Amino acid sequence: MATKQCCGCIGSITRNGLSSRIASRQIRIASRPLLNTSRSLTTTQHTVTSNTPSMPSVNGQAIPSTSSSYKPTPATLPQAPFPIFTTVADFRKWRKEQMKQDKSVGFVPTMGALHEGHLALVKESLRENDETVVSIFVNPAQFAPTEDLSSYPRTMESDIAALNRLASTMSNHKQISAIFAPTVPEMYPSPDGKPFTQVVSDQIGAFVEVAGLQHKMEGSSRPTFFRGVATVVTKLFHIVQPDQAYFGQKDIQQAILLRRLVSDLLFAHPPSPEALRIMPTTRDPIDGLALSSRNAYLTQRARPHANILYRALCAGQKAWDENPGDIQATLQAARQKAKQIAEEADKDGIDLDILYIDLNDPVDLDNLENRRGKSIIDPQTISQRGAILSGAALIKEGRNGRVTRLIDNFLLGFKL
Ligand SMILES: Nc1ncnc2c1ncn2[C@@H]1O[C@H](COP(=O)(O)OP(=O)(O)OP(=O)(O)O)[C@@H](O)[C@H]1O
Ligand SMILES: CC(C)(CO)[C@@H](O)C(=O)[O-]
Ligand code: BAL
CATH class of the missing domain: 3.40.50.620 (HUPs)
Structure with missing residues (x-):
């Protein structure tokens, strides 16, 4: 099993013959608080x-x-x-x-x-x-x-x-x-x-x-x-x-x-x-998906698309490495990649709802994108402190399929 954070190894997925077609469907990249699991993750017994x-x-x-x-x-x-x-x-x-x-x-x-x-x-x-x-x-x-x-x-x-x-x-x-x-x-x-x-x-x-x-x-x-x-x-x-x-x-x-x-x-x-x-996060050695107990919920068809966050974070890391501390460039690269993968998945009948892809401070966990709006922090300071690039997404097969929550993160410019 692989534990390395990144990357370069996952350019395209060949597993299960997933194509790289891109659909034009509108993809949601939500910053709203959301745990849209009510359709399948319900229990009435509290x-x-x-x-x-x-x-x-x-x-x-x-x-x-x-x-x-x-x-x-x-x-x-x-x-x-x-x-x-x-x-x-x-x-x-x-x-x-x-x-x-x-x-x-x-x-x-x-x-x-x-x-x-x-x-x-x-x-x-x-x-x-x-x-x-x-x-x-x-x-x-x-x-x-x-x-x-x-x-x-x-x-x-x-x-x-x-x-x-x-x-x-x-x-x-x-x-x-x-x-x-x-x-x-x-x-x-x-x-x-x-x-x-x-x-x-x-x-x-x-x-x-x-x-x-x-x-x-x-x-x-x-x-x-x-x-x-x-x-x-x-x-x-x-x-x-x-x-x-x-x-x-x-x-x-x-x-x-x-x-x-x-x-x-x-x-x-x-x-x-x-x-x-x-x-470190242990990953599937072939496609980088972070191992998780809830991956057991994934259907065979959904599984090849489940590494969306890993691939998006790799894109974000690449942008950060090129311009350390550049919040917008890092987020844009990661979100763009996620959107593209969600569009591919949609063609395959898999619904990928990207809940967020964010950068947060490693100590107080403040959202760096929002904080930057309030008090400008220069890229140099941010690159010195480092940042957590993380994301969450919901994946499901078909309209009424079971929803699985995916999370993943990379540490940019700092170690724990
Ligand atoms: N892929 C992984 N690599 C490294 N540690 C992991 C990984 N998955 C889980 N852990 C860690 O194992 C511990 C127990 O986690 P847990 O039993 O919730 O499993 P999980 O796979 O995270 O489950 P879930 O799917 O519910 O998130 C936690 O500290 C968690 O971070
Ligand atoms: C830490 C933990 C065992 C607490 O229930 C759980 O959150 C987990 O497995 O990550
Ligand atoms: N590993 C986190 C456990 C949970 O999501 O409930």
């Missing part, structure tokens, strides 16, 4: 009692849960050479032992449906720490009621198998130490017994917000997303107490916001924002 479809165990033995709504089905789980903890109390006992032995613990939080991008994070943790913990938890708090919580891919058995196989790819055959796969009530305990609700105005209790960062970029169309992420990651860090935690650049805003959380709230675990490691 309260959640259970999370994982088949709940695990330690080595296939059922662990009694503290939650009465939770029904373990260990028979469906493969044997694993590492413990799978489902309760905070059990996990904490294990963690205490590692503390006593002064073992360093690396942590990779995930929502499961593991792919090579996740596994690259796990491998890095295996290389850098004595012990590695992977969490698998589809966090309801980061899904809006209209989003795809109920249909999010849950593949616990193959996830365990993939993690198990990983050891054979390590030079020292090192294995992960544990999986933490809690239920929803375990992560969102409720003294009054009410099930967790995704409706923010109905929630009672402690939630974590990172002001000034959570409503920009992805947060403009997913206004409660980063509140849900910051809350669950705070809980996970308190439980796992990692020395280092591993996140992907694919979700760049999430990683930057979480570093700020660690810094501002003086977390002891991980002990510094830098100990929250941000690893």
Whole structure:
């Protein structure tokens, strides 16, 4: 799998015989806040009692849960050479032992449906720490009621198998130490017994917000997303107490916001924002598409068009390299490329709705195009600070097809 940011390699797509015809259809490049997923990403059930479809165990033995709504089905789980903890109390006992032995613990939080991008994070943790913990938890708090919580891919058995196989790819055959796969009530305990609700105005209790960062970029169309992420990651860090935690650049805003959380709230675990490691985006080696669990939603016909953002960002990067700090030239090149690809896709019956392609400041995530209008910042200053070139698009096949949200980003002129 490829992790390099760019480029030059993706001039045209030959995969699945996609032609390079350009249609004249009007393409939407929207700066409006939009998460147009209501047609297919809906659930009417906003309260959640259970999370994982088949709940695990330690080595296939059922662990009694503290939650009465939770029904373990260990028979469906493969044997694993590492413990799978489902309760905070059990996990904490294990963690205490590692503390006593002064073992360093690396942590990779995930929502499961593991792919090579996740596994690259796990491998890095295996290389850098004595012990590695992977969490698998589809966090309801980061899904809006209209989003795809109920249909999010849950593949616990193959996830365990993939993690198990990983050891054979390590030079020292090192294995992960544990999986933490809690239920929803375990992560969102409720003294009054009410099930967790995704409706923010109905929630009672402690939630974590990172002001000034959570409503920009992805947060403009997913206004409660980063509140849900910051809350669950705070809980996970308190439980796992990692020395280092591993996140992907694919979700760049999430990683930057979480570093700020660690810094501002003086977390002891991980002990510094830098100990929250941000690893490069793993891509399809042939066409550059950023790997993502939701790519599983893509139809065969839509898949060849799904690398739209990668190709657009490559065009933007080229323009930036020619004129570092030139916001307009960079955005124009990227948006023009995206428009062209969307027109090609339209000819093939694939609808590509480009939500945004923007440049943002790496620290405060301000939109550089808008900010420039207010107070002119010269290209030299911008090129010195660097910028995040990112985009989001919705892709679907046919009028009533399922909508898949795509995101991607490149770091221009700075490193994390
Ligand atoms: N292609 C990738 N390269 C590197 N890291 C990745 C990649 N995809 C996901 N990650 C990282 O793995 C961690 C867990 O992500 P998650 O389980 O949400 O998977 P995902 O593929 O991002 O799913 P989704 O499709 O829901 O966005 C996050 O830190 C995320 O940034
Ligand atoms: C960090 C995370 C595991 C929190 O649920 C999730 O947002 C993800 O997988 O990127
Ligand atoms: N990796 C981000 C998880 C989400 O989009 O819900």
